[in-house]
Amino acid sequence: MPQPRHSVVQYLYVHAPGEAFAYPTMRAKAEVASVAARYLECALVQAASLRLADTDCDLFFVLNVKDPRDTSVLGSRGVRLIEAMEDLGVKIVFAEYAHRHEAPIVEYVSSRYILDAIEATTGDGGDVGRYLWFTDVDCVWPHPAAVFDRSPSEPEIGCLLIPYPADWDIMGATPQSLGEFGRELGPCPVPIPWVGGELVGGTPQALRQLVAACEALEAEAGVQPTQLAAEEHLLSLVGGLGRISFDNLWDVGRRVFTGGRHQGPRLDDPTDFGFWHLPLEKGLSFRRTADALLAGRHDELSRDFSDPRRMARRFNVAGAGLARRLRDDGWLAANRVRGMIERRR
Numbered sequence: 001m002p003q004p005r006h007s008v009v010q011y012l013y014v015h016a017p018g019e020a021f022a023y024p025t026m027r028a029k030a031e032v033a034s035v036a037a038r039y040l041e042c043a044l045v046q047a048a049s050l051r052l053a054d055t056d057c058d059l060f061f062v063l064n065v066k067d068p069r070d071t072s073v074l075g076s077r078g079v080r081l082i083e084a085m086e087d088l089g090v091k092i093v094f095a096e097y098a099h100r101h102e103a104p105i106v107e108y109v110s111s112r113y114i115l116d117a118i119e120a121t122t123g124d125g126g127d128v129g130r131y132l133w134f135t136d137v138d139c140v141w142p143h144p145a146a147v148f149d150r151s152p153s154e155p156e157i158g159c160l161l162i163p164y165p166a167d168w169d170i171m172g173a174t175p176q177s178l179g180e181f182g183r184e185l186g187p188c189p190v191p192i193p194w195v196g197g198e199l200v201g202g203t204p205q206a207l208r209q210l211v212a213a214c215e216a217l218e219a220e221a222g223v224q225p226t227q228l229a230a231e232e233h234l235l236s237l238v239g240g241l242g243r244i245s246f247d248n249l250w251d252v253g254r255r256v257f258t259g260g261r262h263q264g265p266r267l268d269d270p271t272d273f274g275f276w277h278l279p280l281e282k283g284l285s286f287r288r289t290a291d292a293l294l295a296g297r298h299d300e301l302s303r304d305f306s307d308p309r310r311m312a313r314r315f316n317v318a319g320a321g322l323a324r325r326l327r328d329d330g331w332l333a334a335n336r337v338r339g340m341i342e343r344r345r
Helices: 032-051 071-087 113-121 144-148 175-182 204-221 231-240 279-294 298-305 308-314 322-344
Strands: 005-012 058-063 090-094 130-135 157-162 194-202 246-248 253-255 275-277
Touching (some): 032 071, 032 279, 194 275
Parallel strands (some): 253 275
Antiparallel strands (some): 130 194, 157 194
C-alpha cells in the first residue's frame, strides 16, 4: 500500500487596522505589521526546519491577505519573509476568517482560524493520498519522521493532549468547567482531556469531519464567549463528547518551555521528540534564525536543522546557562535600540 503524502500547513490571520487583539507571548509591539512580522518570522523558520533538513513533504501557508506583497498591510519585512518562504517552496493559500467567534473576544482572537485553514487546504476531503499536519507557526521539527510515522488511521485526528491541572484557566474555561458544561450536552469526562491547538493532523476527509463537528457543536451549544472562545475549547469538547476521536501524540511532540525564567515543566531529553512547540522563543531564537535565513546563511542552518542537538542549542531547548542568558539579553537589548532608532527615522 503506498504511503500518504505528508503536508505541513501553517496559518496566520492578519488583523485589520484598529482591530483589538492580545497574544501574551507575541513578543512584539501591538501594531498590525509588527505582529504579522513576528509570526511570519516563526513561519519562515518552521518551514526552513523542514526544507533545509531535506524532509520530504509539502509546505503550505494560509493567510487572509489577498496580496501578500502589499507592504501597506505586512510591512517591508513581512513581505521579505513571505518571499523567503516561497523561495523554500511554501505555497501561499488565501482564506477569509469565517469561523471567528461572534462575540468581541480580544485574547487569542485568531485561534479559530485553523478551521478556515483546514477548509482551504483539504478540498472536498476526498483525496486519500494525503495527510495534513496543521501547526502553530512557533514550532520546529527536529525529527519529522517520528511524527509522520505516527499518523493516526482515519477517522482519528492526531493531536497533543495537554495535561493541565483540572482548575487551570485557559481563556475563561478550565478542564473541569468545560467537562461540566459538556455533560449538559451528553456523556463527557470531567475534567475533560484538553486538546492543544499547536498540532492537528489527519486525512483530508477526517479533518473536514472535524470542522463539521465543531460547527455543529457551536450551533447546538449557543454558549457565552468564555466557554468556547478558542479552538482548544471546541476541539476538546468535540473530543470529550466522543464526536471526534483524537490520538494523543504526546510521545512524539511536546509544548516546550524555554529559557531560565519560566516555571513550566522541563523535559529530560527533548531531542527524543519529533516536534517542538516553542511559544516563548518568538522574540529570540525564531527572530534570530529568521534574520540568518534572510541573510542567506542556509549552509549553517542546514547543519543545525539536520542535528536535533544543534537545534536544541539554537532554540534554547537544551537549557540556558548564565553565559547564554547574558548573550541573549544583549541581543534583545541591541534589537530594541535598533528598533527605536528606526522608528525615530
